[in-house]
Amino acid sequence: MTAESIRVRGLVQGVGFRPTVWRLARACGLRGDVRNDGEGVLIRLSPGVAGDGAGVSGFLKRLREECPPLARIDAIERRPIDEPQALADLARRQDFVILESASTAVHTGIVADAATCAACVAEIRDPANRRHRYPFTNCTHCGPRLSIVAGIPYDRARTSMAAFPMCPDCAAEYKDPADRRFHAQPNACTVCGPKVWLQDSAGCVLDPTTFGAQDAIAAASGLLAEGRILAIKGIGGFHLACDATNPDAVAELRRRKRRYAKPLALMARDLDVIRGYCRVPGRDAEQLAELLSGPGAPILLLDRIRSDGAEQGGDPRRPLAPDVAPGQMTLGVMLPYSPIHHLLLEDWDRPLVMTSGNLSEEPQCIDNADALGRLGQLADVLLLHDRAILNRVDDSVVRVMAGTPRLLRRARGYAPTPLPLPPGFEAAPPLLALGGELKNTFCLVRDGQAILSQHLGDLEDAKTAREFERTLALYLDLFQVVPEALAVDLHPDYRSSLTGRDRAARDGLPLIGAQHHHAHLASTLADNGWPLDAGPVLGILLDGLGYGSDGTLWGGEFLLGDYLDFRRLAHLKAVAMPGGTRAILEPWRNLYAHLESAGGWATWRARFAGLEPIERLDAKPLGILNTLIARGLNAPLASSTGRLFDAVASALGVGGEILTYEGQAATALESLAADAMVRVGDGYPFERSSGPTGEMLDPAPLWDALLADLSRGRPPEEIAAAFHVGLATALGTLALDLASRHGLSTVALSGGVFQNRLLLESVTSGLEAAGLRVLLQRQVPANDGGISFGQAAVAAARVLSGSLGA
Known part of the structure; x- marks a missing residue:
């Protein structure tokens, strides 16, 4: 065997890759060395006592099969070594060694922050272990990455852990290739690592023993049980936390945070606690458990159990506070993903609210001083530590739709992979x-x-x-x-x-x-993975608003396109947005605009006098809106699917008169419809016509059916479901016609409206039943995050x- 270099590209730094190479090379009888550099990992092999071509092939086969859990091999490149200096270096090798990192041009990647692995959790729970209850325990298989890194190569000196020199015990682990903490850059312990403490809003450090607790985290847990609101410094930022079953605490958190309607995320000790509040279907239990407890550990949207346990025959749990997720069919839940969270929740048989540490819509706090200034008025007590967060990383959000987990927000655990x-x-x-x-x-x-x-x-x-x-x-x-x-x-x-x-x-x-x-x-x-030269597809793109290539506002689009270009084939009928951005915040404006577009307000007012939504609109300043629409002043036309959802939600009186977060009315409408989807037959009708901008899908006919159903007393949940069914049917029918006309066999669905599971699954199943291939997003959000x-x-x-x- 001649000397050769093996370049490994991918996510191979800070994940225990070099010790794996070291272990396997020695097992295969190879001599040489391995190092990190800017392109990934470089392995150099020289002829060994037992080393031959077969030995190298076996080594590479095992390297792929036994790749560390956080690593990803994108490519392995082999070439002979003929440089004299490299050959001389290898000639001196008596075994296989790990070298220091080299600073070269960067072509590798940084892995995302990873949830605490099972081995580290076991250590912090073991009274005999030197890391018992240590809140910064980690190894090469878990712990912070992006949140603490300042540069590549990923070494301790380029992280916020540079401020904590390792004690002899940690240094020995760090230097031992056989140890799972070999070159674990955040490696630390109680002797040498970061510390955690409690502090009040005035900046005074609190002694845990005054609360009858053994340490700051135990004291924090006790304060939460008493109904206090805490600011907790985590991995990529601060959270605001309280007991999710305490109505007063949750209501007060909302008031202080100025987050009046948007659902609050929950963190639970384990899957058993989650089962007490969410539906975890048996067929999906293993997949969901793996997702929740895996390295990404995202917030997962799960259907809630409205009877708090009775649906699954479990023990009734303390009910969630009504303000956790008012009017929502889902709960956003996550498992502990850092030692701090594991220790905080170890005695909790109910969830904690764990929402971002900020005022509504501001960036999450990451710095202690900033948190004291911005969160001191929001939290009763702060749980702080002295490991700097260099990069803010929010929690990721995932929803299972059409049988697959799909990212709605890509952040901690996923970015920047x-x-x-x-x-x-x-x-x-x-x-x-x-x-x-x-x-x-x-x-x-x-x-x-x-x-x-x-x-x-x-x-x-x-x-x-x-x-x-x-x-x-x-x-x-x-x-x-x-x-x-x-x-x-x-x-x-x-x-x-x-x-x-x-x-x-x-x-x-x-x-x-x-x-x-x-x-x-x-x-x-x-x-x-659609190849660059694979040709065009039909795209159905539904969202709130996007600037069209003709200078108008789009939001309900059928495009024929590939990566290079597109052609607009059809769209939802454009309807005025009276008041411009005010119409995004006040859904009643969209209801009025849709009724005006679908035959005129006077007609609907005469036909349905006394009907609640008509009476509600009649009390609004409609004269001003008429002027805006008639003169085209601050009332842009928009083919927006999001505004149609807002209009229907307003007609049913759900979602609120003034919205406080994006998608609020649409989410309320989906939640209302969820249980009634199986009870409705045909959905509400849409009309098709042709125009200068392509075919048009007009929702005008649905309003007659919807208002008539309201006047007859049809349950609002059935009306919401009929809207979903009607829209899905109209989209699917038009898509099938367009695909046939243009010789297309593939349809791609995207846009924020397709975060609606009812609509996504209805459209997908209809298209697939007709023989079309449907492309949905999975690794990247369908909303504007993608x-x-x-x-x-x-x-x-x-x-x-x-x-x-x-």
């Missing part, structure tokens, strides 16, 4: 896509992969916008990407688009405009084709 781009994108140059305005993420393209940032939030908020700029600078430096082109949304006023235009002008770079719904379509294609991924794919395709136009 690179996503391989489909075949055909291998030669794409470095690119930067800047995303949208809401649920913003940005995306880098490098080496045939997409590096999607963690969820950053809504850029309308000034603090979030500053966080966007800071995180963008971090990623460009962290991954050493120098973009050769930029991609932005076509909307002229999105902050992300303004940033892109400024950067393009400053650096003299091509600026590629990607239409909002085309980006949704491309995101779905790339998420499903826009940057789609923009990146569009930009890469256009650069590769030599076509940079919008």
Whole structure:
């Protein structure tokens, strides 16, 4: 066997990959060395006593089979070594060794923060272990990564753990390749590592013994049981926590946080506790348990048990406070994912509220001083620690739809794990896509992969916008990407688009405009590995609003397209949004606009006088709205599916008069319809017509049926279900006609409206029953959190084709 180098690319740093190489190489009788560098892991082998070609092949086979749990091998490249110095170095090797990392150009990735592994949980629960109750216990298979990293290669000196020199015991573990903490960069213990303490809002440190507790975390648990609200510093930011079964505590948390309607996330000790409040179907139990307790440990949306345990025959639990998720069919639940959470919840047989530590819509706090200033008025006590959070990372959110877990928010546990781009994108140059305005993420393209940032939030908020700029600078430096082109949304006023235009002008770079719904379509294609040259599909893209290529507002679109380009084939009828952005916040405006568009308000008022929604509208300042619509003043036309949902929700009196979060009315409508879907037959009708902008799906006919049902006293849940069924039927029928007409066999669904499980599953099952292939998003959100991924794919395709136009 000649000397050779083996380059391993992928997620291979900070995950115990080198010790695995070391162990397997020795087992196969090989000599040589292994090191981290900017491209991943470099293995060098020299002829050993038992080393031959078969030995190397066996070694590589085992390396793939026994890859560490957090690692991902993307490529293994072999070549002979002929450099004299390298050969001389290898000639001196008497066995196989691990070398220090080399600082070279960065082409590798950083893995996401990983939930505490079972071995570490066992240690913190073992009174005989030196890490008993130590809240920062971790190993190479778990613990913080992105949240503490400042640079690559991923070594301790480039993390916030650099401030904590290891004690002799931890240093011995760190240096021992046979130990699971070998080069675990956050490795620490009670002697040398970070500390945790309790502090009141005035900044005074509290002694746990005054609460009769053995340590700060035990005291925090006791305070929560008493009904207190705590701010808790975790892995990627602060949470605000309280007893989810204490109505007064939950109501007070909402008041202080100014989060008046949006559901609050829950954390439970184990799956048994979750079963007391959520439906966990037997056929899905293993999959859901693996998802909840896996390295990602996301918030998982599960259908709630309204009778708090009786549905599954379990012991009745203390009911959740009504304000946890008012009017919702689902609960967002997660399991403990750090030692702090495991210790906090070990005695709890009911959930805790565990919501982001911020005022509503602000970025989550990550710094102790900032938390004291911003959360001191929200929490009674703060549970703090002194390990710096360098990068804010929110909790990820997953929902199982059409039988598969699908990310609704990609953050902790998932970002910034690179996503391989489909075949055909291998030669794409470095690119930067800047995303949208809401649920913003940005995306880098490098080496045939997409590096999607963690969820950053809504850029309308000034603090979030500053966080966007800071995180963008971090990623460009962290991954050493120098973009050769930029991609932005076509909307002229999105902050992300303004940033892109400024950067393009400053650096003299091509600026590629990607239409909002085309980006949704491309995101779905790339998420499903659709090859660059595989041809067009039919996209059904449903959301609130997106800037159309004709300068109007779109939101209910049927596009024929691929990565390069698209053609608008059909859309939902455009209806005015009287008051502009006010119509997004006040659903009654959309109800009035839809009724006005569907025959005129006077007709509906005369036919259904005395009906509650008609009476409610009659009390509004409709004269002003008439003027806005008639003159086209601050009443833009929009083919928005989201606004249609708002209008129907308003007619049924659900979702609120003034919305406080995106999708509030639509979510309430879905929850109302859930139990009645099996009881309704045909849904409400839609009308089809043709026009200069393509075929049009007009919801006008549904209003006569809906208002008539209301006047007859049909249950609101059946009316909500009939709307869902009717919309799904109309979408499916039009899609089948368009696919047949254009010779298409594949349909892609995307946009925030397809976070609605009832609609997604109804449309998907109908299309699949007709023989069409349906592409749905899984790794990347269908909402605007996936826009940057789609923009990146569009930009890469256009650069590769030599076509940079919008």
